[in-house]
Amino acid sequence: xxxxxxxxxxxxxxxxxxxRKELLKMIEIKDFAVIPDETEEIFALGLTPEQSVCKTxxxxxxxxxxxxxxxxxxIAADTEVYLDGQHFGKPTDAQDAEDMLKRLSGRCHTVYTGxxxxxxxxxxxxxxxxxxxxxxxxxxxxxxxxxxxxxxxKAGAYGVQGMGSVFIERLEGDFFNVMGLxxxxxxxxxxxxxxxx
Amino acid sequence: xxxxxxxxxxxxxxxxxxxRKELLKMIEIKDFAVIPDETEEIFALGLTPEQSVCKTxxxxxxxxxxxxxxxxxxIAADTEVYLDGQHFGKPTDAQDAEDMLKRLSGRCHTVYTGxxxxxxxxxxxxxxxxxxxxxxxxxxxxxxxxxxxxxxxKAGAYGVQGMGSVFIERLEGDFFNVMGLxxxxxxxxxxxxxxxx
Numbered sequence: 001x002x003x004x005x006x007x008x009x010x011x012x013x014x015x016x017x018x019x020r021k022e023l024l025k026m027i028e029i030k031d032f033a034v035i036p037d038e039t040e041e042i043f044a045l046g047l048t049p050e051q052s053v054c055k056t057x058x059x060x061x062x063x064x065x066x067x068x069x070x071x072x073x074x075i076a077a078d079t080e081v082y083l084d085g086q087h088f089g090k091p092t093d094a095q096d097a098e099d100m101l102k103r104l105s106g107r108c109h110t111v112y113t114g115x116x117x118x119x120x121x122x123x124x125x126x127x128x129x130x131x132x133x134x135x136x137x138x139x140x141x142x143x144x145x146x147x148x149x150x151x152x153x154k155a156g157a158y159g160v161q162g163m164g165s166v167f168i169e170r171l172e173g174d175f176f177n178v179m180g181l182x183x184x185x186x187x188x189x190x191x192x193x194x195x196x197x
Numbered sequence: 198x199x200x201x202x203x204x205x206x207x208x209x210x211x212x213x214x215x216x217r218k219e220l221l222k223m224i225e226i227k228d229f230a231v232i233p234d235e236t237e238e239i240f241a242l243g244l245t246p247e248q249s250v251c252k253t254x255x256x257x258x259x260x261x262x263x264x265x266x267x268x269x270x271x272i273a274a275d276t277e278v279y280l281d282g283q284h285f286g287k288p289t290d291a292q293d294a295e296d297m298l299k300r301l302s303g304r305c306h307t308v309y310t311g312x313x314x315x316x317x318x319x320x321x322x323x324x325x326x327x328x329x330x331x332x333x334x335x336x337x338x339x340x341x342x343x344x345x346x347x348x349x350x351k352a353g354a355y356g357v358q359g360m361g362s363v364f365i366e367r368l369e370g371d372f373f374n375v376m377g378l379x380x381x382x383x384x385x386x387x388x389x390x391x392x393x394x
Contacts, residue, residue, distance in 0.1 A: 027363050130367075135381065165373060166224050166384040170327075175372040176362060184332060187363040 001029060001073070002196045009119075009195065014064035014076035015180075019161070023181040024075075029197070032075075037063045041080060043087065050127035053078045053114030058125050061116040073195070074118040079180045081156035083109040091157045097146045100157040104167075105137040109156065111178045115186055119193050126189055128182035130173030132160075137167060198226060198270070201391045206316075211261035211273035212377075216358070220378040221272075226394070229272075234260045238277060240284065247324035250275045250311030255322050258313040270392070271315040276377045278353035280306040288354045294343045297354040301364075302334040306353065308375045312383055316390050323386055325379035327370030329357075334364060 001009050013024060016036030024032060037060040043052055061076035068074060081088040083103060091097035108131055116125045150164060151157035158164035160178040174182045190197050198206050210221060213233030221229060234257040240249055258273035265271060278285040280300060288294035305328055313322045347361060348354035355361035357375040371379045387394050 026359065028360055135385075160372075162223060163225055165380050167381070168371070169381055170370050171372060172369045173367050174365070175357075175368065183362050184364070184366055188332075 001031070001190075004194045004196050010069065010072045012064060012068055012072050012074045014060045014074055017077075017180055019179045020077060020181045023176055023179060023183055027183050027187065027197075035064045035067060037076065039063060041078065041087075041089065049080060049082050049087075049110070049112045050114070050129065053080055053112045054116065054125040054127050055114070057114035057116035058123070061118045061123075065118050071120055073193075074116075075186070076116045077113055077181055079111065079113040079155055079177075081109055081111050083107060088156045090153060090155055091151055094146050094152075097151040097157040098142055101137060101142045101145065101151070101167075102139075104134045104156065104158070105142070106134060108133045111156070111173075113177045113180060113182055115182065115189060117189055117193060119195075122193055124189055124193065126185055128174050128177040128185050130171055130175070130177045132171045132178060133169045134167050135169045198228070198387075199393045201393050206392065207266065207269045209261060209265055209269050209271045211257045211271055214274075214377055216376045217274060217378045220373055220376060220380055224380050224384065224394075232261045232264060234273065236260060238275065238284075238286065246277060246279050246284075246307070246309045247311070247326065250277055250309045251313065251322040251324050252311070254311035254313035255320070258315045258320075262315045268317055270390075271313075272383070273313045274310055274378055276308065276310040276352055276374075278306055278308050280304060285353045287350060287352055288348055291343050291349075294348040294354040295339055298334060298339045298342065298348070298364075299336075301331045301353065301355070302339070303331060305330045308353070308370075310374045310377060310379055312379065312386060314386055314390060316392075319390055321386055321390065323382055325371050325374040325382050327368055327372070327374045329368045329375060330366045331364050332366045 011032035013034050014037050039060045042056045056078035057076045061074045065074050111130045114127045150159045176183045208229035210231050211234050236257045239253045253275035254273045258271045262271050308327045311324045347356045373380045
């Protein structure tokens with residue numbers, strides 16, 4: 001990828017998520033390095049979910065930028081699931097995954113992703129939210145789903161692009177935001193920084 | 198896949214679409230045969246888009262069922278794009294693809310998929326619709342996108358799960374419906390027929 005002045009950019013994805021890597025490749029950003037950052041979610045008092053995911057994404061981007069060259073392009077993201085104002089992280093074990101899925105069953109929850117991009121002295125952030133409507137799930141299908149292992153590394157204990165797809169009646173917003181990387185917003189943010197994508 | 202009485206089912210997908218094959222595999226339906234049917238879309242006077250896609254899907258399923266055993270499970274689908282009441286099929290050439298994308302730019306269109314399932318004497322159909330909001334596209338990005346070839350085999354001249362993903366600001370409904378197979382509805386329809394999925 002290049003800046004508008006044709007300067008070649010080195011791109012760093014500050015995330016180890018296989019889904020984010022896949023989505024960058026999907027939008028033809030194929031040449032990038034991965035430096036995961038293990039920053040925990042930041043839930044400061046008084047922050048909205050949007051502010052919280054942006055703050056966390058920015059912290060990840062800043063941490064990783066310290067390991068990079070000053071003119072590298074750093075992309076970081078943080079995705080969180082909220083239901084009734086309560087935050088759902090990744091499940092701690094199979095029982096926790098079952099409990100989360102029982103609470104999401106038949107309800108609408110919201111997925112937030114914060115994006116942070118650092119390019120030299122420029123730092124920008126942005127958040128996207130998507131409403132996800134689950135149909136009613138039976139206890140049996142929850143148990144069977146948890147047994148597949150798919151929920152264990154995912155916020156909210158489901159994969160939107162896997163077997164968890166059959167739980168979702170409808171959504172409102174960006175689908176790829178639920179996968180962890182809102183590609184439409186990312187593209188616009190990169191262009192705002194002068195990147196020729 | 199099995200019926201509830203443990204009888205093993207032979208599954209036939211009446212579609213050559215690589216995206217539909219991929220989506221069946223995604224929901225763990227891995228053992229199926231493909232028999233494409235080339236039925237053209239049926240646009241009878243007085244039919245709503247939902248009725249039109251169901252009628253076309255049913256015709257595909259019936260055509261393919263004649264080539265199969267009476268107890269095979271046939272799954273057929275038809276996907277169409279509508280804007281302002283006008284139907285958008287697959288583009289005929291690069292210019293047609295550019296024209297379609299210019300019309301979709303900055304607007305909301307609707308994608309309809311009809312599903313038809315035949316299992317012995319049981320025949321069921323169902324339709325799903327999804328509203329898709331495109332951001333404003335520049336002429337340059339439309340031209341560059343058409344050059345990739347991605348639009349050419351797709352209704353509406355874009356791929357929702359490819360480079361076309363960056364055009365979509367938001368959607369309302371089932372994402373997989375836009376890919377050509379609404380997997381949540383399909384699962385419910387199969388269960389209504391007694392299939393143990």
